[in-house]
Amino acid sequence: xxxxxxxxxxxxxxxxxxxxxxxxxxxxxxxxxxxxxxxxxxxxxxxxxxxxxxxxxxxxxxxxxxxxxxxxxxxxxxxxxxxxxxxxxxxxxxxxxxxxxx
Numbered sequence: 303x304x305x306x307x308x309x310x311x312x313x314x315x316x317x318x319x320x321x322x323x324x325x326x327x328x329x330x331x332x333x334x335x336x337x338x339x340x341x342x343x344x345x346x347x348x349x350x351x352x353x354x355x356x357x358x359x360x361x362x363x364x365x366x367x368x369x370x371x372x373x374x375x376x377x378x379x380x381x382x383x384x385x386x387x388x389x390x391x392x393x394x395x396x397x398x399x400x401x402x403x404x
Contacts, residue, residue, distance in 0.1 A: 311343040315384070318342060319375045320391035322368060326376075332368025335375055340365060342391070345399040 313321075315335070322338030340362040347360050374380050381388060 311346060313339045313342045314391075316381075316386035316388055317391040317394075319381060319386065320388040321345075321395055322371075322375060323388065324392055324395055326368055332371065332376065333364055334366035334368045334371055336365040337363070337368075341399075342395060345395055349398040 318335040318338040320338070321342040322333050322335050325337065325341050326332045344360045344362045351358060351360075368376065
């Protein structure tokens with residue numbers, strides 16, 4: 303139903319995994335890459351809103367638990383084998399959406 307979608311943001315796989323790891327560290331529980339995709343896109347929207355001086359709310363969902371991704375998304379060797387560099391995506395996310403530990 304394209305009529306209900308306001309906007310879509312393409313998020314690279316490496317960005318999704320970096321965001322999933324970032325959020326997992328702050329939540330104290332693992333989330334999957336789908337949640338990472340949502341976080342990265344939400345952070346981009348929030349950053350753009352701030353640049354335009356807009357206020358408002360952005361809502362996203364925690365789509366998937368990350369416990370089943372121990373041997374993939376949360377394994378540094380597996381990520382490296384995919385050719386993904388997560389550092390730049392994490393830095394971008396931290397600059398757009400600095401989270402604090404509770």
